[in-house]
Amino acid sequence: MGLIEQVSVAKKANIYFDGKVASRSVFFADGSKQTLGVVLPGEYEFSTSQGEIMEVTSGTFEVQLPEASTWETFEAGTQFELAANVSFKIRNTAIAEYCCSYL
Template structure:
């Protein structure tokens, strides 16, 4: 993933979640893709999110561990590590947990 997006429409008002532990800015690329660029601040932060659209989270700095919502039988999923350059996908109308030791920078792409 590119570290620079050219010719975008950027929403200047930040999305601030969890008392400022997660901050992002939404933008639309020149070809109409909806994305956001953000950061989850450490140290040792663990947050839970719900999705309305399918998402792909790409790490552009730092690292994280994530796990998807419990399976149909209520069993917790395993924590999976992602580092810079790696991504993970979350289905629409789903949820996931994410934890970081230090700042985790990401770009989120929406379906």
């Protein structure tokens, strides 16, 4: 199990898609932030406001990256990068988790 140490965590969760996606913001002493999320089975479309690195921490996501017409599979231990101001889709058939770092 990976640990994130010496951080502050927001008490209030970020809830999306009628509770099917939830994340918590983690704040570091240097001012950076990550979010840790849980995604219930389904298909979802997200938009970015800044660059992101999405690391799959458990389960599997199928991802349709911006400008792509096909889906790519990302399993636990893999990641993908997104530019600012783009939209992408995620789908999964079982509960999956992620850690999002912001660029």
